[in-house]
Amino acid sequence: MPDNTAAKTAQPGAAARVLSGTHFMLGDHACAEGALAAGVDFFAGYPITPSTEIAEHLARRLPDVGGRFVQMEDELGSMAAIIGASAAGARSLTATSGPGFSLMMESIGLAAMMEIPCVVANVQRASPSTGLPTMVGQSDILQARWGSHGDYGVIAYCPESPQECFDLTVRAFNAADQYRVPVFILMDEVVGHMAERVVIPDATDVPFVPRKGPESAPDGDPFYCYAADEDLVPRIAHAGDGYKVHMTGLTHDERGYPALDAETHDQLINRLVDKIRMNAADIEMHDEIDLDDAETVVISLGCTARSARHAVNEARADGISCGFLRLITVWPFPEKRIRELVAKGNVKRFVVPEINLGQLRREVERLTQLPVLRLNHAGGAMPEPEKILELIRI
Amino acid sequence: MRTEVRFSGVGGQGIVLAGRLLGKAAALFDGKHAVCTQSYGPEARGGASRADVVISDAPVDYPFVRDTDVLVVFFQEAYAKFQPSLKPGSMLILESDLVQHVDGEENYFGLPATRIAGELGSQLATNVVMLGYLIGKTNIVSRESAEESIRATVKESAVDLDLQALAAGIQRAKDDEA
Numbered sequence: 001m002p003d004n005t006a007a008k009t010a011q012p013g014a015a016a017r018v019l020s021g022t023h024f025m026l027g028d029h030a031c032a033e034g035a036l037a038a039g040v041d042f043f044a045g046y047p048i049t050p051s052t053e054i055a056e057h058l059a060r061r062l063p064d065v066g067g068r069f070v071q072m073e074d075e076l077g078s079m080a081a082i083i084g085a086s087a088a089g090a091r092s093l094t095a096t097s098g099p100g101f102s103l104m105m106e107s108i109g110l111a112a113m114m115e116i117p118c119v120v121a122n123v124q125r126a127s128p129s130t131g132l133p134t135m136v137g138q139s140d141i142l143q144a145r146w147g148s149h150g151d152y153g154v155i156a157y158c159p160e161s162p163q164e165c166f167d168l169t170v171r172a173f174n175a176a177d178q179y180r181v182p183v184f185i186l187m188d189e190v191v192g193h194m195a196e197r198v199v200i201p202d203a204t205d206v207p208f209v210p211r212k213g214p215e216s217a218p219d220g221d222p223f224y225c226y227a228a229d230e231d232l233v234p235r236i237a238h239a240g241d242g243y244k245v246h247m248t249g250l251t252h253d254e255r256g257y258p259a260l261d262a263e264t265h266d267q268l269i270n271r272l273v274d275k276i277r278m279n280a281a282d283i284e285m286h287d288e289i290d291l292d293d294a295e296t297v298v299i300s301l302g303c304t305a306r307s308a309r310h311a312v313n314e315a316r317a318d319g320i321s322c323g324f325l326r327l328i329t330v331w332p333f334p335e336k337r338i339r340e341l342v343a344k345g346n347v348k349r350f351v352v353p354e355i356n357l358g359q360l361r362r363e364v365e366r367l368t369q370l371p372v373l374r375l376n377h378a379g380g381a382m383p384e385p386e387k388i389l390e391l392i393r394i
Numbered sequence: 395m396r397t398e399v400r401f402s403g404v405g406g407q408g409i410v411l412a413g414r415l416l417g418k419a420a421a422l423f424d425g426k427h428a429v430c431t432q433s434y435g436p437e438a439r440g441g442a443s444r445a446d447v448v449i450s451d452a453p454v455d456y457p458f459v460r461d462t463d464v465l466v467v468f469f470q471e472a473y474a475k476f477q478p479s480l481k482p483g484s485m486l487i488l489e490s491d492l493v494q495h496v497d498g499e500e501n502y503f504g505l506p507a508t509r510i511a512g513e514l515g516s517q518l519a520t521n522v523v524m525l526g527y528l529i530g531k532t533n534i535v536s537r538e539s540a541e542e543s544i545r546a547t548v549k550e551s552a553v554d555l556d557l558q559a560l561a562a563g564i565q566r567a568k569d570d571e572a
Contacts, residue, residue, distance in 0.1 A: 024418035024428075024543075134433065194457055195414055195430040197421045303457075310455035385456050 017065045018203040025198040027191045028053035030162040031095070031121050033198075034169025036061060037206045040119075041090035044070040044081035046100060049133045050189040051123035054095035075100035079107035079120070086116045087247065089211075089238035091173055093119045098127040098140055101147070108182050109148030112272060114247045115226070115234060117176035117211065121169070121185040123192040124302075126355075126379025136189040137379035138302055139356035144184045145331050151269050153276030155283055156184040156331040158301040162196045168328070174209035175283060179275055180233050186330060188355070190303035190382050211236050218242030224254040226268075232275035276332055285328035286337060290316065294323030295348045296392055297341060299364055301327040303382050304353050311388035322392055333363055342368045349373060351391050353383045396450040397534060398459040401524075402476050403468025403489075405443045408521030412466070413445025415525055415543045416535065420449045422546070423539035429457040442472060449534060464532060466524055467493050468507075487528055489520070503531065505566050511559055518552075519559035526563020537564060 018037045025033070032054045035043070043058045055071070062069040068085075072078040075096055082092035096104065101122045111118050124140050126132035140147075144156045155175050157168040169185055176183040212235045214223045225245040228234045234254075237243035246256035251268055253259040276283065289312055291297060296315075300308035305326045312324040325341075327334060341347050350368065352361040353375035361374050373391050375383055399416065403409045410432045417430035428449045433442075446459040464485045467473045473493045480486060488495055490504030507523040514523075522544070529540055537560075544556045 022422055024414065024421050024430075190431070190457065193432055195417055196428070196454075306455045306457065382458075384460070 018206060019200050020202045021200060023198045023200065024195055025162050025166075026053055026193065026195045027159065027162040027165040027187060028095075028123065028193065029057050030165040030198045031159075031169045031185060031187065031192070032057035032061065033200060034166040035091075035093050035119070035173070036065065036067075037166070037200065037203070038170040038173035039091050039208065040067060040093050040173065042068045042070075042082065042085040042092045043094065044072050044078045044085070044092070045094045045096065046072050046075050046078050048075075048097045048100050050125055050192050051095040051097050051100075051121060051187075053192070054121055054123070058093075075103035076107065079104040079111075079118075082118050082120075083107060083111050083114070083116050086111075086118050087114075087239050089240075091119075091177070092117075093121065093173075095121040095123070097123050097125050097133075098137065098143075099130055101140055101143065105143075105147040108154075109150060109152065110249045111182045112148065112152035112154065113150075113249045115180035115236075115272070116247075117173075117180050117183075117236075119169070119172045119176050119183050119185065121187060123187040123189060125189050132380050134189070135380040136303060136382055137355055138188050138304065139359065139379060140186065141330055141354075141356065141359040142362075144186055152181075152272045153179075153274075154182055154184060154331055155179065155276065156186045156329060157285075158186045158327060158330050159191055160302055160305045160326065161191065162194060162198045164328070165191065166198055166200060170206055174207060177211045178209045178233070179279065179283070180211075180236065181276065184331075186302070188302045194303075213237065214241075214243060225256045226252060227254040228271055228275070232271050232278060280332040281336070283329060284332045284334055284336075286334045287324075287326040287328060289313075289324035291323035291325060291341060293321060293346060295321040295346060296351060297323050297325055297347050297349075298351045298353070298388065298392065299325045299327065299338075299360065300353055301330055301360065302355075304355060307383050307385045308353055308388055310385035311392060314385065314389055315392045320392060327360075330360070335367060338364065338367045342370060351375070351388065353388050353391070355379050355382060396448060396452075396454070397463050398461055399447045399449070399464045399466065399528070399534065400459045400462050400476060401445045401447070401466045401468070401521075402472035403443055404471070405441045407443065407468045408518070409443040409468065410445045411547075412521040412525050413447050415522070415540065415547055416528075417447045417449070418547060419535040419539040419543035420447075423542045424535050426451060426535075427453050429454045431457050442475065444472070444476075464528060464534075466528055468520070468524065469493065485531065487524065487531070489524065503527070503567075503570065505563075505570075507563070510562050510566070514558050514562060515555055519555050522556045522559035523563040523566075526560040526565075527567045528563070529560070530564035530567025531570075 126137035250258040349371040420428035511519040
């Protein structure tokens with residue numbers, strides 16, 4: 001039997017940061033609760049369907065636990081505000097959907113360049129432009145990776161359920177602080193607007209990865225704010241800590257001062273990309289069903305993965321050799337695992353259902369010469385299991 | 395065993411709350427798996443509103459209603475929209491003051507839930523009267539679980555009214571059996 005004791009959601013005045021217990025909760029609210037459990041101090045955002053419930057929930061909850069909620073004038077301001085708050089040491093979040101995500105891209109590049117940890121929840125709807133505001137899409141996958149100009153690394157999680165909205169939001173904050181990158185929670189409308197059982201652990205069981213601070217005191221040895229450690233991540237000193245730091249979107253040296261030469265630029269940008277690439281084994285997450293002997297491998301993420309899992313299980317029940325690779329992080333992409341599967345030789349083809357016109361498929365095709373069957377919908381509806389099953393049966 | 399329930403009406407009738415109450419009763423208090431999804435048409439009060447609840451003994455993969463087992467309709471427009479999706483054997487529950495049904499429909503039940511809620515003190519509880527009727531007819535969740543779900547969800551001042559509304563709906567279903 002589920003634990004009924006804590007089934008009640010936020011009560012006025014209760015002001016607990018971590019709502020430990022079992023809940024029946026919307027994905028958007030679970031994302032907000034995940035942020036609270038992870039210790040979010042600051043939210044700045046501009047409400048947009050289907051992410052609005054994240055902002056609403058935090059507007060109600062954050063002030064009660066000592067945090068700050070700011071409704072900004074737009075998404076440009078929202079992104080800039082969370083970068084500023086994070087540079088002052090706050091765990092910071094914004095939430096948006098495609099149109100707002102596009103507006104945030106400029107400052108997302110700034111966060112990547114200045115290595116300011118921040119978390120952006122993008123509850124995807126059918127796009128481009130304002131598209132279908134209340135209906136599902138998964139077409140911001142490549143934008144999440146490449147949306148701001150230039151080369152940089154990011155991390156993006158793709159929850160398939162309200163439980164994962166909670167769990168992966170906690171993880172997103174830790175990853176942002178550990179690697180000093182923008183981290184995306186790439187939700188979709190179906191998952192954001194779906195209520196399901198969510199188990200929130202005791203506060204002491206919520207993982208917490210602190211930022212790496214300077215090793216010396218502010219008046220001690222000189223502190224180089226962009227001198228990277230072995231993990232390629234520099235230590236961070238926050239505004240107000242007393243250290244002399246300089247932050248800029250211009251190419252900079254280890255002191256943070258502009259250094260406008262090709263050599264410094266090449267080193268810096270390679271490090272920004274490599275700190276994710278080299279640590280990909282620790283960051284990347286996926287789920288598998290019966291991949292070891294599968295001839296057909298279905299690859300999917302987010303809400304689509306729910307239909308895909310159903311189809312794979314049905315196919316296997318019918319004796320079809322079929323496995324499932326569910327991406328929990330889409331970035332970094334599980335390249336190693338897919339290459340392994342291809343190299344093993346038993347896989348004959350891949351099947352990639354998705355709510356866009358082939359963004360995930362393109363990544364898979366990059367890694368294999370094998371046929372990659374597609375099931376695309378431009379947005380507004382998630383694929384039904386039977387459609388995926390039909391492809392598996394071909 | 396997968397059971398699919400669709401609540402439909404217009405924004406402001408508590409459609410989504412009815413779905414959440416049912417889903418929560420199943421998922422937290424009846425030990426089942428349940429998913430509640432919602433749509434809100436033109437995003438405003440007065441627009442079409444729908445909540446789908448899928449309850450199952452196994453984890454629910456596809457979260458939407460496709461083979462409607464029970465359609466609960468609060469408004470004429472919603473009836474027109476979803477009536478064609480009924481399959482043989484589907485149960486139909488209507489707000490009989492607000493929805494005119496097609497003659498000869500099988501497995502059809504109606505109750506003036508808005509009036510019943512009004513007599514209890516507030517038409518705001520219409521959704522819970524309908525929920526009570528659904529539970530009385532189908533036992534899809536236990537009465538105790540529905541009561542727990544109400545206590546765990548609605549604000550303190552509405553708990554008594556909603557518990558009464560639930561009881562009135564269940565009673566009405568029993569009376570109809572007799």
